[in-house]
Amino acid sequence: AQKITQTQPGMFVQEKEAVTLDCTYDTSDPSYGLFWYKQPSSGEMIFLIYQGSYDQQNATEGRYSLNFQKARKSANLVISASQLGDSAMYFCAADTGRRALTFGSGTRLQVQP
């Protein structure tokens, strides 16, 4: 069974600064995908970024990048130039091709002006 661990229940960051949200995963499958989702206070789940286990380069999507360290089984999300609208819950998730996504418990990010 796979497990996703997010050790930061809450994070604060100043507007325009960068922030890293931690995620570690535990799977024995050699082939897997890693995802980050954002959940604002309105409740919807918004896809942010994806990293495949065989991808050689770290994924980037605009201000989001994924710091993928395969040997450490970590997939940290980096948000550059934080904006007030980035305040939300952030979930790391993994899929090994079996039963959909396994989610971590989330990190609540608050961006301060």
Next chain:
Amino acid sequence: NAGVTQTPKFRILKIGQSMTLQCTQDMNHNYMYWYRQDPGMGLKLIYYSVGAGITDKGEVPNGYNVSRSTTEDFPLRLELAAPSQTSVYFCASSLLRIRGGGPTDTQYFGPGTRLTVL
């Protein structure tokens, strides 16, 4: 495209009542999923479907039933509602089953149904 739609948005049930949560997607996705999210927690998979007529249990299937008669619809049935089923329910869909390491197979989520059982 409306994407993934869910009805109702909110519902209050009494213990022992039953109801069906509706989910429809218009993206012609073959995979569909039901998750539940308890307060302060991540999402947990209830059931999923790889296509019309095919469903399978996820991590927390007890107390729920599903059916998939069409590509578009994936309703979730609660029989004999219990307070432990108080949660936010999300439906999601994706086009291809992820095998990991390959092309992105993003799951698209509906807006959720907030269910309270009293």
